[in-house]
Amino acid sequence: RKEVEQDPGPFNVPEGATVAFNCTYSNSASQSFFWYRQDCRKEPKLLMSVYSSGNEDGRFTAQLNRASQYISLLIRDSKLSDSATYLCAVNSNSGYALNFGKGTSLLVTP
Amino acid sequence: EPEVTQTPSHQVTQMGQEVILRCVPISNHLYFYWYRQILGQKVEFLVSFYNNEISEKSEIFDDQFSVERPDGSNFTLKIRSTKLEDSAMYFCASRVRVPTEAFFGQGTRLTVV
Numbered sequence: 525r526k527e528v529e530q531d532p533g534p535f536n537v538p539e540g541a542t543v544a545f546n547c548t549y550s551n552s553a554s555q556s557f558f559w560y561r562q563d564c565r566k567e568p569k570l571l572m573s574v575y576s577s578g579n580e581d582g583r584f585t586a587q588l589n590r591a592s593q594y595i596s597l598l599i600r601d602s603k604l605s606d607s608a609t610y611l612c613a614v615n616s617n618s619g620y621a622l623n624f625g626k627g628t629s630l631l632v633t634p
Numbered sequence: 635e636p637e638v639t640q641t642p643s644h645q646v647t648q649m650g651q652e653v654i655l656r657c658v659p660i661s662n663h664l665y666f667y668w669y670r671q672i673l674g675q676k677v678e679f680l681v682s683f684y685n686n687e688i689s690e691k692s693e694i695f696d697d698q699f700s701v702e703r704p705d706g707s708n709f710t711l712k713i714r715s716t717k718l719e720d721s722a723m724y725f726c727a728s729r730v731r732v733p734t735e736a737f738f739g740q741g742t743r744l745t746v747v
Contacts, residue, residue: 556733567725567738568677611677615733620665620690622727622736626676 527551528614530625538633541602545628547612548594555619557595559586560611562627568611571597602632636660638739640726646745647716655711655742657726666709667727667736668701670694677725683709716746 530547537543549557560568572579574586574595585598595614599606609627616623639658647653659666668680681691683701698714709728713720723743727736 558735562677565723565743567740570735570737573735613736616679616690618690619732620682620684621679621692622667623679624669624677 527616527623528612528625530610530612530628532626532628534629534631536631536633537602539602539604541632542598542600543602543630544596544598545610545612545630546594546596547614547625547628548592549612549614550593551614551617552590552593553617554614556615557586557588558613558622559584559595559597560613560624562609562611564609568613568624571610599630602630604632604634606630607632638726638728638737640724640739640742642742643740644743644745646747649718649746650715653713653716653744655713655724655726655744657709657711657739658707659709659726659728660730660737661707663728663730663737665689665729665732665736666701666703667729668711669725669727669738670722671725671741672722680711713744716744718746720744721746 557574559571561571562568578587583600587596611627612625613622666683671677681695682689700712723741726739729736
């Protein structure tokens with residue numbers, strides 16, 4: 525099983541829609557989790573950290589399910605500018621490395 | 635807002651040549667990283683560096699790679715003898731501490747011909 529797995533998509537949604545992505549991880553000892561956004565040929569940009577109790581930042585909500593070893597990202601009221609690849613990142617066993625999934629591609633259409 | 639900066643933004647090199655990619659991490663950060671992303675593939679961890687030594691490295695980070703923090707601000711990745719398959723985007727990242735979030739530079743696109 526790969527360390528961090530994501531459905532590559534693409535997810536094509538109309539503006540205003542709600543869309544959710546999941547990411548599964550293999551290391552049950554992982555302690556920290558993040559969602560990043562990556563635009564084409566650009567660097568990953570931090571979207572949000574994922575806390576055990578779940579957290580929300582405007583239209584974005586992140587959840588962690590330790591029992592099933594997955595994290596999720598919910599985007600409400602999608603905007604055209606949300607079109608990007610969303611990367612899940614999970615800390616390694618040692619705690620030093622951040623391991624990324626392949627990303628989920630989102631295209632928001634008018 | 636503090637940011638990680640990388641130079642050059644694009645480097646073209648001949649196979650077999652040595653390249654050095656440079657990064658200036660965020661000033662109060664203590665953990666430094668190099669990642670690479672081959673076109674169309676995922677962001678892959680290469681190496682982490684803390685307290686002037688490598689703290690973790692991946693299988694990709696073999697003897698042709700090395701990292702250095704030559705002074706208080708720069709962090710470099712050296713590829714000794716480049717191969718065609720080294721062509722990729724190389725990202726530097728830094729964290730204030732583990733396991734907090736990492737911040738990435740804008741990347742260096744390396745093209746080996």
